[in-house]
Amino acid sequence: MATSCQTWRPDRGRCFKTYRITVVLFMDLVFLCVNGYLSSHVGQEPPYTRDAQHRPVITSPEVPAAASDEDSYTSKCPSGSLCSRLPADCIYCNYHHNCTYKKPASFTCQTKKGVHCLGESGQQQTNFSLPITCQFCWQLEPSKYRCSNSTNCMTVSCPRKRYNATCEVLDHVHCLGKRRFQKRLFCNWTGGYKWSTALALSITLGGFGADRFYLGQWREGLGKLFSFGGLGIWTLIDVLLIGVGYVGPADGSLYI
Template identity: 75%
Template structure:
């Protein structure tokens, strides 16, 4: 029993010494060192900005012009041709043309070329057939008038058509638009209900319609005159448009 007691005392003593050494360590029970400079002037890191990448500009003609096709089939806006003003009007002539930058096309042999020859009729753009250009339409001019009225239209040549001069030009055209009024309906109303001004009301001419209504068609005389005027197309819609 004495030997067991001594052994237990020695074990307890070694445990107490270990605990005492850990508690007496400088790392226990102390706060981490305080950095005054770090607290007063915090370090701020700037975000990483990627370096700008340079993109080479792309010519607008690249999106409009077909690539790897025949040069002779390119639209007129994709090529630049010499202007031969000494050619014979209306006759085919050969023009020296060059594809615009960034436009790639092929010659007759299937090889990529830059300069090529193009055959087209010798005429200015404003001399083309009306089916080869598009013009703006005016809805403010009178179509039913004597003499017929004209308006200044801005015309643009179609892409696949080649011609001399400016592809955008001005041209005086006859007023040609419609508001949806039918000539047959106006004539039928003039014959059947013209005495009550129905034809004038239909065409949007309210004052004339009221005049015919309260005068019983001008005792029939006004009615007969309107039948003739509407029949020949002299009397039209009040907005100045054409019949359909």
């Protein structure tokens, strides 16, 4: 029987070991090159940033200050008038709420900067006492404040409709609390229609729908026109309804 013999060559393992050392050295060289590149570029400030630190700083021109609050109220504050007659925007008052409702009360007030007034003796004063009636601004009479008027609500309706109005107290009126407040008011505005004109048209030309046409109610006017005033019955009813004010303008406003 033939015997196979393998000859051991000691240089085989030596060549494989040399190959691994070469690969490791090459990878180490590549890693050193990459690390050096990153350290020299990453984290370095851009050239325009370094140059900007040495360049002069350009600032925007100064903008003049806005008009002070003093100019806004001194224009409507009369100089040399009685302190008790100054508008509310011209003074500071130390209002307290422990007074009796609807009873006279006196509060300590001070004029704002740039406002000059005279006391009862005729001498110029800065601090003075202001006598007013103890009540909040929203409790004043309607003649002492102005409110916004809504033209989107129906004035001729049952029950009467209300709207949210923004009211502001007149300048010469003094009161407690906020001078601007909200209030629920009845719809009260007019579109220029006269009650006397509508009634006259209803009596004379109501059979032809002239009263309804005048009030802006075109459908009812055409109905009366082509039905000859509902054979007189509709005409008579409209005279009564317009006379008592139940039928009004189509836009929901009040008569003049």
